[in-house]
Amino acid sequence: MKILLARHGETAWNAEGRYQGQEDIPLAGSGRTQARRLGERLRDVRIDRAVASPLSRTVETARLALGEPRSAMLTLDDGLMEIAHGSWEGKLAAEIAADDGDRFRAWRETPDKVQMPGGESLKQVLDRAWPAFAAACEDMGDGETLLVVAHDAVNRVILCRVLGLPLFKLWSFRQAPTTLNLLEGPSVDQLEVVRLNDCSHHTLFFGEAVHRAL
Secondary structure, X not given: OEEEEEEOOOEHHHHHOEXXXXXXXXXXXXXXXXXHHHHHHHOOXXXXXXXXXXXXXXXXXXXXXXXXXXXXXXXXXXXXXXXOOHHHOOOEHHHHHHHOXXXXXXXXXXXXXXXXXXXXXXXXXXXXXXXXXXXXXXXXXXXXXXXXXXXXXXXXXXXXXXHOOOHHHXXXXXXXXXXXXXXXXXXXXXXXEEEEEEOOOOOOOOOOOOOOOO
16 A cells, blocks of 8 residues: 655644644645645545644645545544644744743653653643554545645654654655645555655755744
8 A cells, every 4th residue: 555644734733833733724835835735636536535733724734735636535534633833833943942841842752751841741632643543544546545634743743653763853855835745655563665755746956844842
């Protein structure tokens, strides 16, 4: 089976460096453009199943990526929602660094040891996201393709699991807006990463957008 693991398009809060977590922030105009370009890239790609986080930014990204004729196949799973940032949600990274400096530094240096204030840890995200991901993959045939549209932290913990990386290594790769990760394998526990953070449908080779909030 083949799995296309994508991130949603850019939001205004992404561009501002504002932590959004489970706040239901819609796509910005730039994010819709990115999602449409992802759809153009996937127009002739076989997709047999599609699942997304229920937040509007992922749902809209998934529908634009699938295109109107295939949008009816989309299902939603709460397990794929972004990490709950708790009291950090709605705040700029600079504000959090000033108000909650020790935890913010730990989030950048030892993220696996951080419990978000009023929110989740990375382990809690993995414990809900991986079963949702595995359920979406269930009974996929050898030649079939699944599209999963989720979030930065969710994609990172899933990719850490597939790559055999500890969660403190999740900053060792990026997840750009509407990026594509291609995974292939005979089962969900035997996946290989074929492509990682591929956003060539909307960004030049050295021009990737880097968000300041996660």
